[in-house]
Amino acid sequence: MKKLRVGFLWHNVSSGNLGVGALSISNMILVKRALKNLGLEGDFFTIGDSECTAADNHSKVESQIGHKFSHVEISVKQLLINPIKLIKFISFIKSLDLVLDIGAGDSFSDIYGPKRFIIQVFTKIVSAKFGKVSILSPQTIGPFDSSLAKLITKYIIRKTKFSFARDKISHELATELGECELATDVAFSMPFDVKNKFKDEDGFVHVGINVSGLLLNGGYTRANQFGLKHDYKDFIQALMDKFLQEKGVKVHLVSHVIATVPSNEIEDDYLACQEIKKLYPQCILADKFANPIDAKNYIGKLDYFTGGRMHATVAAFSTGVAVTPYAYSRKFKGLYNTIGYKRILEAKEVSLEEAVNLVMSDFRDRDTIVAEVAESTVNITSLTNNYVNRLMEALRGIN
Numbered sequence: 545m546k547k548l549r550v551g552f553l554w555h556n557v558s559s560g561n562l563g564v565g566a567l568s569i570s571n572m573i574l575v576k577r578a579l580k581n582l583g584l585e586g587d588f589f590t591i592g593d594s595e596c597t598a599a600d601n602h603s604k605v606e607s608q609i610g611h612k613f614s615h616v617e618i619s620v621k622q623l624l625i626n627p628i629k630l631i632k633f634i635s636f637i638k639s640l641d642l643v644l645d646i647g648a649g650d651s652f653s654d655i656y657g658p659k660r661f662i663i664q665v666f667t668k669i670v671s672a673k674f675g676k677v678s679i680l681s682p683q684t685i686g687p688f689d690s691s692l693a694k695l696i697t698k699y700i701i702r703k704t705k706f707s708f709a710r711d712k713i714s715h716e717l718a719t720e721l722g723e724c725e726l727a728t729d730v731a732f733s734m735p736f737d738v739k740n741k742f743k744d745e746d747g748f749v750h751v752g753i754n755v756s757g758l759l760l761n762g763g764y765t766r767a768n769q770f771g772l773k774h775d776y777k778d779f780i781q782a783l784m785d786k787f788l789q790e791k792g793v794k795v796h797l798v799s800h801v802i803a804t805v806p807s808n809e810i811e812d813d814y815l816a817c818q819e820i821k822k823l824y825p826q827c828i829l830a831d832k833f834a835n836p837i838d839a840k841n842y843i844g845k846l847d848y849f850t851g852g853r854m855h856a857t858v859a860a861f862s863t864g865v866a867v868t869p870y871a872y873s874r875k876f877k878g879l880y881n882t883i884g885y886k887r888i889l890e891a892k893e894v895s896l897e898e899a900v901n902l903v904m905s906d907f908r909d910r911d912t913i914v915a916e917v918a919e920s921t922v923n924i925t926s927l928t929n930n931y932v933n934r935l936m937e938a939l940r941g942i943n
Contacts, residue, residue, distance in 0.1 A: 547585045547586055547587045548579070548584060548585070548586045548587070548641040548642060548939065548942060549586070549587050549589070549639060549640045549641045549642075550575055550586045550587065550588050550589070550640065550641065550642045550643075550644070551589045551591055551616075551636075551637065551640040551642070551643045551644070551675075552568065552571060552572065552575075552588065552589065552590045552591060552644050552646070553591045553592070553643055553644065553645035553646070553667055553668075553671060554591070554592050554645060554646055554647055554648045554651070554664070554667070555567065555568035555571060555572075555590040555591065555592055555646060556568055556590060556592035556593060556595055556615065557569055557590065557601065557602065557605045557615075557836075558595060558596045558597045558598070558601045558602060558605075558615075558834075559592070559593070559595045559597070559804075560595050560597055560801060560802045560803055560804040560808060560811075560812075561648075561800075561801045561811070562800045562801065562802075562833060562835075562836040562839050562855065562856075563649060563731065563800065563801070563836070563853060563854065563855030563856075563858075564592075564648050564649065565597075565835070565836040566731040566734050566836040566840070566855050566858070566859070567646050567648070567649050567729075567730055567731050567855075568590055568592075568646075569605060569608070569609060569734055569836065569837065570730040570731050570732075570733045570734040571644060571646060571681055571730045572588055572590075572609055572611060572613065573609055573733060573734070573735070574730055574733055574928070574931065574932055574935065575588075575644065575935060576609070576610075576611050577932055578932050578935035578936045578939055579939060581932075581936055582936055582939055582940065584939060587613075587614075588611060588612070588613035588614070589613065589614050589615075589616050589640070590613055590614070590615045590616070591615075591616045591618055592615070592616075592617070592618065592648075593617065593618075593619075594617045595804045595805075596804060597802065597804060597834035597835070598834035598835070601834050601835055602615065604835060605835070605837075608735065608837055609735075616636070618633065618667075620662070620663040620666050620667065623666070624666070633670070634670060634674050637670055637671060637674050637675050638674050638675070638676070640675060640676065641676055641677065641942045642675075642676070642677045642678075642679065642938060642939065642942060643671045643675040643676075643677070643678045643679070644678075644679045644680075644681045645667065645668055645671055645678065645679070645680055645681065646680075646681040646682070646683050646730075647664055647668075647680070647683045647684075648664075649683055649684065649729075649855075650683065650684040650854075650873075650875050651663075651664050652664050652665075652668075652680075652683055652684065652685050652686070652697070653684065653685075653686050653687055653688060654687075654688050654689050654690055654693040655687055655689060655873075661693060665696050665697075665700065668680070668700045668704075669696075669699070669700060669703075671704075672699075672700055672703035672704050673703065676942065677705050677938055677941070677942055678703075678704050678705055679704065679705055679706045679707075679708070679934075679935070679938060680700075680701070680704050680706070680707040680708060680724075681708060681730065681931075682708040682709065682710035682727035682728060682729060682730055682931060683708070683709070683710055683714075684709070684710060684711065684714050684874075684875045684878065684879075685697070685707075685709050685714040685715075685717060685718045685724070686713075686714060686717045686718070687717070687874070688717075694721065697718075697721055698721040698722060701718060701721050701722035701723070701724060702721075702722040702723075705938055706725065706934050706938060707722065707723065707724040707725065708724065708725050708726070708727040708931055708934075709724055709725070709726055709727070710727055710728050710729045710730075710878075710879055710882075711728075711875065711878030711879045711881070711882045712726065712878060712881065712882045713874055713877070713878035714878060725930065725931075725934065726882070726927065726930070727927050727928065727930055727931040728879070728882065728883060728923075728924050728927035728928060728931075729855075729858060729879055730928070730931070731836075731855055731858045731859075731862075732858060732861070732862045732924045732928065733862075733928055734836065734837065734840060734859075734862070735837060736837060736840045736841050736844055736859075736862070736863055737837075737841055738841055738844035738845055738863050740845070741845050741846070741847065742794075742845045742846065742847075744794070746792070747792065748792050748793065748794045749790075749792055749793050749794070749847045749848070750793075750794050750796060750845070750846045750847050750848075751787055751793055751794070751795050751796065751846065751847065751848045751849070751907065752795075752796045752798045752830075752843055752846040752848070752849040752850075752851070752860070752865075753780070753783065753784070753787075753795060753796070753797055753798065753849075753850055753851065754798045754799070754800055754813065754849070754850070754851025754852060754853050754856040754857070755780055755797055755798075755799070755813055755816040755817045755819075755820055755851075755852070756776070756801075756813055756816065756851070756852030756853055756870075757799075757801060757809075757810065757811050757812040757813045757814075757815055757816035758801070758810065758811045758852075759772070759776040759852045759872060760776055760777055760780070760816040760819070761810045761811075761816075762776075764810065766810075770872040770873065770891075770892065771892050772872060772891045772892055773891065773892055773893060773894055773895060774891070774894070774895055774896035774899055775896065776852075776891075778896055779891075779896055779899055779900065780820060781820075781823065782896060782900045783850075783900055783903060784820065784823070784824050784827070786900060786903075786904055787907075788824065788826065788827070794827075794828060795824070795827040795828065796827070796828045796829075796830050796846065797817035797820055797821055797827055797828065797829050797830060798813075798817070798830045798839070798842065798843060798849075798851065798856065799812075799813030799814040799816070799817050799830065799832065799833070800813055800833075800839060800851070800853040800855060800856035800859075801813045801853060802814050802832055802833075802834075803815070813853065814832045817829055817830070830842055836855070836859070839856070839859060840859040840862075840863060843856065843859045843860050843863060843865065844859070844860070844863030844864070844865060846860070846865055847865070847866070847910065848865065848866045848867070848906075848907050848910045849865050849866070849867045849868075850867065850868040850869070850870060850889070850903050850906075851867075851869070851870060852870040852872060852891075854869065854875060854876055854879070857869040857870075857876075858879075861885070861917055861920075862921075862924075864914060864917055864918065865914075865917075866906065866907075866909075866910035866911075866913035866914050866917065867887070867913070867917070868887050868888075868889055868902070868903050868906045868907075869887070869888055869889065870889050870891055870899075871888050871889060871890050871891055871892075872891050872892065876888055877890065882923075882927075883920045883923040883924050883927070884919065884920045884923050885916065885917070885920045887906055887913060887916070889902050889903065
């Protein structure tokens with residue numbers, strides 16, 4: 545039987561952003577499921593940047609998902625200035641039976657600046673124009689500030705076989721431009737192995753706080769780029785003070801983005817967690833995880849979790865941990881409200897005192913929240929099945 549060649553654009557299991565790694569691992573698992581349901585096999589190629597968290601991570605992920613894959617490094621800058629490399633890239637895309645572009649989860653937007661938008665739409669246009677079958681895997685679509693960005697997005701969606709939004713807000717925007725289906729974040733499907741919670745002889749409650757390096761540094765502009773209504777570092781410190789005043793609580797500082805090169809240190813959660821650890825030496829500094837499954841296994845052992853990295857909160861949610869996502873963009877509200885989960889801290893809307901009080905209220909209500917998390921998994925299953933069924937439809941057509 546001929547193996548289908550499947551390309552995964554903007555996927556990298558070894559990205560310093562463990563959320564990108566989680567998306568990459570999960571999407572391969574779901575495509576593998578669709579192939580298996582049809583009795584087919586596939587050769588997998590992840591396509592993205594050259595980031596590498598650890599030398600052995602690729603082989604480790606192959607073992608975790610039970611499928612081998614190759615990683616193809618691309619630089620859009622090089623493709624744009626080097627015609628030979630561009631021709632080779634187009635030829636490679638043409639050689640694939642199916643191309644799935646996930647846009648690193650939330651990069652299909654112009655709010656992060658023209659450079660990232662150009663990078664994203666360039667590969668999407670190449671895939672839509674030259675790929676045998678191209679799919680936009682579940683991702684945040686928009687927002688778009690410019691009318692030109694909307695026109696380009698309209699072209700991409702209409703030239704793509706299937707387009708999927710991972711939230712209702714993105715879905716509504718995309719359906720104004722073309723056909724788009726509703727799914728959910730594929731990272732909910734990433735495997736994990738949590739046999740037991742953290743346990744102590746004294747019965748401590750274990751709280752996890754994901755400290756976002758990007759937010760701690762004020763965004764890429766270092767000037768409250770995302771328009772938070774309170775100072776993020778003040779929020780983290782106030783939260784630490786509150787939790788450490790609670791009897792029987794241990795606080796874990798958990799990173800979910802690490803810098804693989806010095807130029808990315810503005811985003812590094814581990815450096816941010818180290819900074820907070822110096823102020824609060826009694827708290828626990830979690831490992832610098834190189835693999836999103838390892839991070840998820842750790843987060844799943846906690847009793848309560850909050851964080852500014854969406855996929856860190858997805859790791860908590862999908863392991864049944866009570867969680868309060870700290871939302872600095874619409875992607876949080878869009879994703880969680882779509883699956884029926886309302887416990888969102890809207891950082892652009894609430895004061896410092898309100899933000900801290902909301903987290904502490906959720907912490908005390910964590911048993912109720914665990915039940916709410918369980919209820920929402922029904923919606924996740926339904927939306928994920930919708931995506932897998934469409935993948936099977938596309939694969940049937942190819943075969």
